[in-house]
Amino acid sequence: MKLQLQITMNEALYLRDPESSELGKKILKQSVELIYKVGFEAFTFKKLAEEIGTTEAGIYRYFENKHKLLVYLTSWYWGWLEFQISFHTNNISDASIKLKKVIHLLASTVEEHEDTKYINESLLHQIIISEGSKAYLTKQVGEDNKQQFFKPYKDLCAVVGTIILECKPSYKYPKSLASTIIEMAHFQNFFMNNLPALTDFGVTKQEDELIAFLNDLVFASLENAK
Amino acid sequence: MKLQLQITMNEALYLRDPESSELGKKILKQSVELIYKVGFEAFTFKKLAEEIGTTEAGIYRYFENKHKLLVYLTSWYWGWLEFQISFHTNNISDASIKLKKVIHLLASTVEEHEDTKYINESLLHQIIISEGSKAYLTKQVGEDNKQQFFKPYKDLCAVVGTIILECKPSYKYPKSLASTIIEMAHFQNFFMNNLPALTDFGVTKQEDELIAFLNDLVFASLENAK
């Protein structure tokens, strides 16, 4: 048995549903690989078209511009992560263990499942680390938000916030702590690999140390709450 | 008496020192206002030249490209902040009070001192919040780092890390906690104003609540350390 995970995407993010055709799936697959390779700034629809073997106009039939494509990919990632969390914390009754699992999922390198799918989660994870915040750090964030583009991120944050409150109902900042964990799982990873002076993690065993830091941060805050 | 604060800038960031001429100072002043107004993506040297009343080529004599200008501005900000911290924590003996002061300085809206200077710190603070991380979230981060472009950020982080250790010598993650405070002071501010569902801060008294959150996060971590 093999069941395909389907993530519901905001229709305003695309012109034609990329999951509905072979070309669309190629766009998703190759855009992840190309953004990973050259970075979001140097990524263009022309280069993407060349990789795929189609034309620029072909890409524009699916996505209005590269910003919407980035928002699409980040939304997909948040949706996917929320599913991973709900799957892996299912029937864990102890909220603290649940929260530890969440931190582990956020901070661990994603390992590949099947390469058959059209999105490589492991590369996408790296993209989220390096480019993810560019999806909302823009002048149009207000309009994008009105169109619900960040709902998957908010939903994930709400899920984590709820688990935090399960651990400690009296904690006063569940949502801010949730967004802090999520952002720091990515930023500290980026710093560790690119600006190590900003972290306390060595080159070896790095991931474990990042997880330990996040656990320490979160559980100290919760234990401290009255 | 009026003493002008001079921040030493990495010479590799510019082609001609912008602080050495009137045009250079205008470039700094107007770039802050233009980036604040249109955002870094829509900001171009052509528009900047028009604002100043010079030509595109005139700007290119000072800065190679807009990325280096952004790195220049962020470096300036980190240097300025480090000075603010050293100034305002001077002769405070209690490390905890010092750390609280640091958090306050990081998370407070910067109010204007004199408008005579060529950099508006209050607008620059807003730019750091919205655009700051784009200075290092690039493919060239490694090369930029080799050229010491991020030294001011690292220095600031080291200063904060040292104060953290003064508070609690046994705490294991002073640098990661320092970079977490700095990043979160900015990100939570951005979320509060643009994606409020990611925070627990209301529209009123927002700044105080953000400071309270950061204090709670930091001191819980330190008190928790053995």
Next chain:
DNA sequence: TTATAATGATAGTAATACTATCGTTAAAAA
């Protein structure tokens, strides 16, 4: 069998991100 929809191929445009040249002006050195 005929519509309809998706794609490929090609063209074109305005803006961006530069580089190069040249004449003028203003300040510093001789």
Next chain:
DNA sequence: TTTTTAACGATAGTATTACTATCATTATAA
């Protein structure tokens, strides 16, 4: 004071980016 140098303004030019438009072809569905 004259001469040299440095900075600036003005203009031009190029490759790339970020699109939009058109039309022929192919595959699918009515």
